[in-house]
Structures are given as structure tokens and as C-alpha cells.
Amino acid sequence: MGECSLRNKQQSKKIGGGKRGFRAGGWVERYVAAGFALAVLGLWQAIVPLAGLSEFVLPTPFSIASRMVRERWLLSQHAYFTLIEVVAGFSVGVLIGIPLALAIFYSRVFERAIYPILVALQTVPKVALAPLLVLYLGYGWAPKVSLAFLISFFPIVISTVVGLNSLDRNLVHLVRSMGANEWQTFFKVRLPAALPNIFGGFKVAISLAVIGAIIGEYVAAERGLGYLQLQANSQFDTTLNFATVITISLLGVLLYYVIDITESRVVHKLETSK
Amino acid sequence: MIATEGSGGKVDMIERTDSMNSIERSKNGATVEISQVSKIYQTREGDEVVALDNIDFKIGAGSFVAVVGPSGCGKSTLLSMLAGLTPASTGQISINGEKISKPHRKTGVVFQSDLLLYWRTILDNILLPIEIKKLDVDACRPRAEALLKQVGLDGFGNKYPSELSGGMRQRVAICRAMIQDPGLLLMDEPFGALDALTREQMIMDLQAVWLRIQNTVLFITHGIEEAVFLGDRVLVMSPRPGRVDLDLKIEIPRPRKWRLAHEDKDFQGYVRQIRDIFEAKGVLVAH
Numbered sequence: 001m002g003e004c005s006l007r008n009k010q011q012s013k014k015i016g017g018g019k020r021g022f023r024a025g026g027w028v029e030r031y032v033a034a035g036f037a038l039a040v041l042g043l044w045q046a047i048v049p050l051a052g053l054s055e056f057v058l059p060t061p062f063s064i065a066s067r068m069v070r071e072r073w074l075l076s077q078h079a080y081f082t083l084i085e086v087v088a089g090f091s092v093g094v095l096i097g098i099p100l101a102l103a104i105f106y107s108r109v110f111e112r113a114i115y116p117i118l119v120a121l122q123t124v125p126k127v128a129l130a131p132l133l134v135l136y137l138g139y140g141w142a143p144k145v146s147l148a149f150l151i152s153f154f155p156i157v158i159s160t161v162v163g164l165n166s167l168d169r170n171l172v173h174l175v176r177s178m179g180a181n182e183w184q185t186f187f188k189v190r191l192p193a194a195l196p197n198i199f200g201g202f203k204v205a206i207s208l209a210v211i212g213a214i215i216g217e218y219v220a221a222e223r224g225l226g227y228l229q230l231q232a233n234s235q236f237d238t239t240l241n242f243a244t245v246i247t248i249s250l251l252g253v254l255l256y257y258v259i260d261i262t263e264s265r266v267v268h269k270l271e272t273s274k
Numbered sequence: 275m276i277a278t279e280g281s282g283g284k285v286d287m288i289e290r291t292d293s294m295n296s297i298e299r300s301k302n303g304a305t306v307e308i309s310q311v312s313k314i315y316q317t318r319e320g321d322e323v324v325a326l327d328n329i330d331f332k333i334g335a336g337s338f339v340a341v342v343g344p345s346g347c348g349k350s351t352l353l354s355m356l357a358g359l360t361p362a363s364t365g366q367i368s369i370n371g372e373k374i375s376k377p378h379r380k381t382g383v384v385f386q387s388d389l390l391l392y393w394r395t396i397l398d399n400i401l402l403p404i405e406i407k408k409l410d411v412d413a414c415r416p417r418a419e420a421l422l423k424q425v426g427l428d429g430f431g432n433k434y435p436s437e438l439s440g441g442m443r444q445r446v447a448i449c450r451a452m453i454q455d456p457g458l459l460l461m462d463e464p465f466g467a468l469d470a471l472t473r474e475q476m477i478m479d480l481q482a483v484w485l486r487i488q489n490t491v492l493f494i495t496h497g498i499e500e501a502v503f504l505g506d507r508v509l510v511m512s513p514r515p516g517r518v519d520l521d522l523k524i525e526i527p528r529p530r531k532w533r534l535a536h537e538d539k540d541f542q543g544y545v546r547q548i549r550d551i552f553e554a555k556g557v558l559v560a561h
Contacts, residue, residue, distance in 0.1 A: 023454045076520075130489040168387075168389070169386055170387065170389055171389055172361055173354075173357075173385070174383070174385060174389045175379060175402070175406060176359055177357045177358070177359060177377050177383040178377065178383070178407065179376075179377045179379060179406060179407055180403065180406045182404055188391075188405070188406065189391065190403070192391065192393050193391075267393065270393055
């Protein structure tokens, strides 16, 4: 029975359809978040002149926004370099993480020998490796991509293994009884059932990859948003500092939604593929 | 309308004749032969557990055989072996005279839970066996729709499993097993997870569908009434070691009505016979 109720939960999770179903009066909830954010920004905007704070200590949201518009070329140029590092690190994470997850899932040797090592390695704080990576890989893109890769790799492997293991074993019996070989079992059942987990891992990984790239830039860089922020910091340009932080967040949000949209595309394709 | 598989392997549609009884029996049914089959499991401690002990019976083409027994009597193991998913330790099983070592192409299986793939529409779930066997999916679409209609789910083809109730989903699972016109339909406690009223309806519906298709069915259950109602024959099994204690022929004309269980003397006689076995074997203990 436990298995059954688990399945029902899985099934009631609607795929692709983003219907959240607001209850009567639910519109309040929808606007509460936006209203709250506006209130905080308004308060911030008001408090700076009231408290007599200089731009140097705390710039107002308005001056940050107008600085972002003015410096859009500078910001987007540096954002571009950071974006490349993040995407490269994440892609390497996927290219190595997914095959490794498959090896762990299918091979006992990998599961017994490699998995514990992976978990042990995960306890090493990746951020602490940044100076070492610079030492070995230099000042270019390599240490940033490596850091983004190292930090995003683990959630990809774990979520894929968990996703593959979570499959109801009876589903395997079902397709086997139809005469499916392992190849078909994988593509018809195992992979589709694991996709929500895999994409969940991707979403965590892409956010972490941004952190990895920025940390790499903090340690040694000549370009990228992390570098720009350190520059702003050393020149006591707090407004640009804030503008950079917001650009980093926007980059993270953008990448998150790229994954999110890819997920619904893939799932949609799965639903309609024959 | 019902559909049958044509000689060329293509799916044709034929109009159902008005009198359902005119359809010849054993037209599509496979024959099953289980000879001296035992299944011995090795436990982790190295002990041997005899799940099935020297099972030996035959099922004629187009016959509905219900297997009834308590949990642990090996009935699911038996089904799994017939499905070609579990090898027998000794003895052999053949379907239509072919010894099986892997899933037989003419076998359809219905499990206790519906096992529908939630990312596929109802129609695509039903067509899954066709896809896996790399047959012509488009050619089978009308048959899938006809099957849905037969189980009262006309127009549900483009919905997703999450939009259907438990009983409806199990009907879809039955359609999926029927899509390739299985000569042998294996059902492993298919209604076990349903509520009592839904189950009663499903039992009647299964009888109706089977009376049209008339294939060979092996139906596993722990419900005595369910077994007597559906079966041409009821095999009564007991555990430790799992063996067939009684092979009971049910001679009640079809279509049978569920009220027989409460009104018909013959029906109750069969039920009593099975209960007597369970009491003698200590499966049911009177206080």
C-alpha cells in the first residue's frame, strides 16, 4: 500500500501544466509578494535621505537602478564573461555527471567504490580550493570554469542517481513483460521517471555554478562580475557594488529559468513523442 | 465493435454480432502447460524456501482460470513465471506448446497497481506494448479507442492518468494488456487495491469484456467469491510449500450476476468447498 500511495502522489504532480489553482481570494496572495517588495524598496528609498546617509554608505534603490542603466555596457560585458564560465562549468558538470550517475546506477562496483568517495569529496568546501586552482591553472578562465564545474557536479550526480533509484520496480516488470530490453526500459520508463529529479538537480547546480564562477573571479581575474565588484569595492563605489550584486542575481535567475523552460520543453516533447 | 488480430498481423475491425454468444470460444486463446514446476528461493542466511512445490496443470484455450490463495502461497511467483519474468527452478512452462524462457509475445499482464506512466496520455499508455514491440502504432490506434469504449472510457484517450479515478486507471491497465490481443492474459490481484463497490463493478465488467474476447485468462486473487464468480476453474493454493490443493470446476452458466454470491446454492457450495480447504490447512482458523 505504501508503494501505491507514493505512486498516487507522483501522479497527482501535474507535468508541464503550470496550473497552481488559486483559491477564492487567492489574488491577495499573488499581490502580497510584489506589494511587500515594493514596500521594502520604498522604505529603503525614503530612509536614506531621512537618516542622512551618503550614497557611499547606502545608495538608494533609484540611484542603483539608474547606475545600472548608465553602466549597462560595462555590466553586460562583464556579465558575458561570467556567463560563459558558468555555462561552461555547468555543461562539463552535466557531461561528466550524467554518465557517472548512470555508471553508479548500473554498476555495483561503481556504486560500492565510487559513490562513497564522491560523498566524502563533497565535504571538502569547494570555495577553499579556489586559491589552489589559481595556483595550478593560472589567471584565465580555467580556474573559474573548474570551480563552477566542481561545485555544480555533485548535485547533478546525486539527483540523477536518486531519480533513477526512485522508480517503482513494478514498472520495470511491466515493460519487461511486454518484451522490452534494457535500452527500451531506460528510455521508455527509467529516464522519463527520473527527469523531474534530474532537472531539480540542474536547477540547484546552475545556481551553485554562478557562485563557483564568482568565487573564482574574486581570487584572481581580469574580467567578470566578481572582478568588477572587487574593483568597485576598492574604489569605494558602493553604488556600482550594489549594481554588480543585482546583475549577478539576475544572471542566476535567467539561467534558472532557462533550465525551467528546457524542462517543460523536454517533458512536453516526451508527452507528444510517439 | 471488437477488434481481432488478422492473419497478416494487421489489426482489423469487425462489427460485433448482436448475439455475443455466437463468438466461438477459444478463438484467440492460448494453451498453457505447467509441468512439475517448482521454485526454490535462497534466503540471505543460505536457507532454502520452497515457494512453489511441484505445480502441474494445463489450461485449455479460451478458459478462465482463477487462482485463489492466501498471501505467501506462491501465486504471484507462479504468475511471474508465466509472464516470463522469473525462471522456474525445476520443471517447465509452455504457452501454445512453446517452452518459455522470456516474456511471450502473446501474453498480456495486469498488475495489482495500474502502473500507468503519468507522463503519457491514456491512449499512449495503452499503445505502449505496441511501441515496445515496434509494431505499427498508428494502425493500432482505432483498436485502442475501441477497447476504451468497451470499458466505458470513451473519450478519455487524451487525458492523463492523474485525471482518472483508481477504478478507471485499472480499466486502462486492462486495455493496455488487451491491446495486442493477448492469447493469454495474466492478472495479478488486479482489483486488490480498489474499494469494494468499484471492485464489484470491475469484476462484472471484466466478465463482459472477456465474454467478447474469449482469450485464456489466469486470474490471481485472494477473494474466494471473486474467484468463483469469474472462473471456469478455480485452483486453490496453500502456502509452505505452495501447492495446488484443489482444482474446482465451476459449472455456473454465464453471464453470471454478482447477486449469485448471496442467492445461488451452487455458488455458495463452491465457496464453502474452498473455505473448507483453507480451514483444513489452517489458513482460516475458526474461533
